[in-house]
Amino acid sequence: MRTLHARMRLLAWRRPRAARALQVLLLVLFWLACDRLAAALRLPLPGSVLALGLLLALLLAGAVPAASLRRGADWLLAEMLLFFIPAVMAVWRHLPLLRQEGGRILLVILLGTALVMASTALLVDRVFRWRARRAR
Amino acid sequence: MRAELLSLAWLLATVGGYYLLKPLYRRRPRWWTSPLLTVPLLLLALGLLLGADYPAYIRDTHWLVLMLGPATVAFALPIHRHRRLIRAHWPALLAGVLGGSAVAMASAWGLATLCGLDDAVRRSLLPRSVTTPLAMLASADLGGVPELTALFVVITGVAGVALGELLLRALPLRSALARGALFGVGAHGAGTARAYDVGMQEGSVASLAMVLSGLLNVLLAPALAHLLR
Incomplete structure (x- = not known):
């Protein structure tokens, strides 16, 4: 594992793009394995969440160095928009529904989001200040 | 052909x-x-x-x-990167993630019922505040339509960035923690990108709040689906 990591560091230093592609591939393979595992064991949670949990455990235990996956993970997270744009295009299928309820849906989302944001921020601020006062 | x-x-x-x-x-x-x-x-x-x-x-x-599957796995790295932030501020983060998610679901359900929306639409609206891959997973469990949820998540992201800027000016927020959580819990990835423009610490908190509230939604979805049947 250590030598593998050293090789990855060397590759990242000499050919950053190749290292990124390899890291993405590793993450895809890890996800695929966990997806199969979750299905085979009939776990109640999705394979991707199982994979996230396992990877986090490996990172925290120090078994997998974070530096050896950072580039690939950052790329996947940065390009996530591209991955869900096709799902959004399902609007074509739901056009009649949206024509009928679109305005009301928009209202629910706008009001709901304002409520969520305001309550979250005020709650966090209150807990933060309460803890800061107690610490003093 | x-x-x-x-x-x-x-x-x-x-x-x-x-x-x-x-x-x-x-x-x-x-x-x-x-x-x-x-x-x-x-x-x-x-x-x-x-x-x-x-x-x-x-x-x-x-x-x-x-590819949203591997992207979900990649969330392990920001959690690991910000582990010190979690250790230092876990009570505030926990309150924001739990409280924010509860308000998100309750407001979606309440407002949708009030507006007389279709049941499938109402269920698809429930996880609309969290990041797309996790929202689509939760939506399937809740009896919603994952593609509709993806659309609602996108609308939430676009609207959330604009709303967040207004709220930031209107609310008396003292901590970077609160400003970050506002964007992370309320407007997932789009909000997190905006939070990084406000400040580094705001961005870190936002990305963490986004992932944690997403996970909470996915883990709670089966139980919630049972309740709403």
């Missing part, structure tokens, strides 16, 4: 449009220049030309949607 070419053209248009329109946002970061909004609009316009045929569209582009 023609159908296959059409699907391939859609894939090229999606990927090409995304990389073409992304620099626009980098040059002028506003809510209306986000690829979240511009790319679907471009594809909708193209649909008037090529025909708005979703099965033909999704045939080759479903490979892109599949």
Whole structure:
């Protein structure tokens, strides 16, 4: 594992793009394995969440160095928009529904989001200040 | 043969449009220049030309949607990166994530019922505040339509960035923690990007709050689905 990591560091230093592609591939393979595992064991949670949990455990235990996956993970997270744009295009299928309820849906989302944001921020601020006062 | 070419053209248009329109946002970061909004609009316009045929569209582009799985796994790295932040501020983070998610679900359910929306729409609205891959997972469990949820998540992201800026000016928030949580819990990835513009610490808190509230939604979805049956 250590030598593998050293090789990855060397590759990242000499050919950053190749290292990124390899890291993405590793993450895809890890996800695929966990997806199969979750299905085979009939776990109640999705394979991707199982994979996230396992990877986090490996990172925290120090078994997998974070530096050896950072580039690939950052790329996947940065390009996530591209991955869900096709799902959004399902609007074509739901056009009649949206024509009928679109305005009301928009209202629910706008009001709901304002409520969520305001309550979250005020709650966090209150807990933060309460803890800061107690610490003093 | 023609159908296959059409699907391939859609894939090229999606990927090409995304990389073409992304620099626009980098040059002028506003809510209306986000690829979240511009790319679907471009594809909708193209649909008037090529025909708005979703099965033909999704045939080759479903490979892109599949990549949301590995992207979910990649969330392990930001959690690991910010482990010190979690250790230092876990009570405030926990309160924000739990409280925010509860308000998100309750407000979606209450407002949708009040507006007399369809049951499938109402269920699809429940996880709309969390990041897309996790929201789609939760939506399937809750009896919603994952694709509708993806659309609602996008609308939430675009609206959340604009709303967040207004609220930031209106609310008396003293801590970077609260400003970050506002964007992370309320407007997932789009909000997190905006939070990084406000400050480094705000961005870190936002990305963490986004992942944690997403996970909470996925883990609670089966139990909640049981309750709402």
